[in-house]
Amino acid sequence: MTDTVQRLLAARFADATLDDARAASIWRDVRRRTVLRPRRRAAPGLAVAGGLAAVTVVVAAASVQPLDGGGGPAPLASILRPIAPASASAAEVRRRALVALAQQSDSILVTRERQPIVGRPGVISESTSWASNSDGWASRLLIVDGGVAVLQTEQRQLTGRPGFLESIEYDPRSNTYVRSVSDLAHRPRTKPGMPPPARSAKQKVPPTAAESLRNAVASCHPRVVGHAAIDGKDVLVLADTSEPTMHRVLYVDPATYLPIRLVERPDGIGLVTIDYTWLPGSEAGQLWADPPVGAREVSQHDFPVKD
Amino acid sequence: VTAATTTTSSTVLGPLDAPPQLHDGRLLAAAGSDQAAFRAVYERHVAAIHRYIAGRIGRDAADDLTAEVFVTAYQRRNRYSRERTDARPWLYGIATNLMRRQRRAEARRLRALAAAAAQSRPDHVPGPDAASQADGLEPALHAALASLGVRDREVLLLAALGDLRPGELHLALGVSPGAARVRLNRARSRLRSRLDKETT
Numbered sequence: 001m002t003d004t005v006q007r008l009l010a011a012r013f014a015d016a017t018l019d020d021a022r023a024a025s026i027w028r029d030v031r032r033r034t035v036l037r038p039r040r041r042a043a044p045g046l047a048v049a050g051g052l053a054a055v056t057v058v059v060a061a062a063s064v065q066p067l068d069g070g071g072g073p074a075p076l077a078s079i080l081r082p083i084a085p086a087s088a089s090a091a092e093v094r095r096r097a098l099v100a101l102a103q104q105s106d107s108i109l110v111t112r113e114r115q116p117i118v119g120r121p122g123v124i125s126e127s128t129s130w131a132s133n134s135d136g137w138a139s140r141l142l143i144v145d146g147g148v149a150v151l152q153t154e155q156r157q158l159t160g161r162p163g164f165l166e167s168i169e170y171d172p173r174s175n176t177y178v179r180s181v182s183d184l185a186h187r188p189r190t191k192p193g194m195p196p197p198a199r200s201a202k203q204k205v206p207p208t209a210a211e212s213l214r215n216a217v218a219s220c221h222p223r224v225v226g227h228a229a230i231d232g233k234d235v236l237v238l239a240d241t242s243e244p245t246m247h248r249v250l251y252v253d254p255a256t257y258l259p260i261r262l263v264e265r266p267d268g269i270g271l272v273t274i275d276y277t278w279l280p281g282s283e284a285g286q287l288w289a290d291p292p293v294g295a296r297e298v299s300q301h302d303f304p305v306k307d
Numbered sequence: 308v309t310a311a312t313t314t315t316s317s318t319v320l321g322p323l324d325a326p327p328q329l330h331d332g333r334l335l336a337a338a339g340s341d342q343a344a345f346r347a348v349y350e351r352h353v354a355a356i357h358r359y360i361a362g363r364i365g366r367d368a369a370d371d372l373t374a375e376v377f378v379t380a381y382q383r384r385n386r387y388s389r390e391r392t393d394a395r396p397w398l399y400g401i402a403t404n405l406m407r408r409q410r411r412a413e414a415r416r417l418r419a420l421a422a423a424a425a426q427s428r429p430d431h432v433p434g435p436d437a438a439s440q441a442d443g444l445e446p447a448l449h450a451a452l453a454s455l456g457v458r459d460r461e462v463l464l465l466a467a468l469g470d471l472r473p474g475e476l477h478l479a480l481g482v483s484p485g486a487a488r489v490r491l492n493r494a495r496s497r498l499r500s501r502l503d504k505e506t507t
Binding site for chain 1: 357405407
């Protein structure tokens, strides 16, 4: 039976081979979305630059406190904590959360993710991102390893020049930054010796933060629902235990049904805690922070944080 | 879930720097500080992952979802055991999870394929050879796959398209080896019964 399925599907999709140009295009997309994720290198104890410190204070005030401090491996019970029964079913709460997320077309989502660094016991890696729910390109990301800011990146479309993306990477340790402008409709380069691509490749607008979160919630299959308290505030709790290697607990605001925290306990790593703070669109100024006064602009070649 | 970020140093698949003797576990362990290590994993598996996704949801959506698979893999690289030599089952598992969001689109596509296959050979009379019989089965097979539950379809297509060895299927499904075997056997018998229904 499987042979028949395999033969038929192989024949049907025989033309689905991936040529070099498409592989290169996909890789560029992957790289664009992964290259600025948290580094796992030891960070020297340099002070956080003034501008970033101010930003961090704003976020800390707006975020809820972690449940477990993001420490070592923990059983599901410690993620769930005691919960009281809820009147609605897990499916209904999830449905309402999806509706609420679909309505986020103007807000700003602040995402604060904390997880232990593998190989460095007790050290937490923290990344905070600010993302627009009206413009998939506009975002800012701050990475803090072990309490020390190690990188900030930000990007936005140039005012008056749609289709051009301005981005800044700022390294607080060297107090240097690199600024660049890219054309979103440029022709991709291919391997030496390979023919050029047949047409220019215009990059698709990435999904907004709310859309990404909605997709994540849509792929969850919560089976447990209840009430709990975070910092004295009542929240709805959804637990997804359908995957044996990964337990997820989603905390939802009972008034707005917007997610405010996601806690995951993957195998082999401590708790990963992600807090969500929803800001009105009028807070769009937080999406961009100019490098601190005194920071030095350098070329990409001289920028100390390499890919 | 974090915001998308970008870079403007737009090198596309230049020379591969990662030593070829490193297996996937080591490469993923190094990927946080060495982009070339992650690129090596990407180059090693992208064709297989893309083919699996294209086989399930079509070429049009395969590029985007393939990128999503590798972005997710990068974000979860610390959860991958550095002792595991082959990341392919793990990547298939990520792809399978991501495609759950597309299960309705996949079912619609399979029904469309069944209709197209039936239309293209309305008077097909299967010959005695296996290939010819398989050709005659195509419309029914697509229809039967579309009618299966997503978990049955997942395990069948992972086995068929993923080209995984018997001991690897459970790694992609995130279950025990025994549970994977049970799921595959159940899915096969359900497919068989749906096929019987479609062809009679």
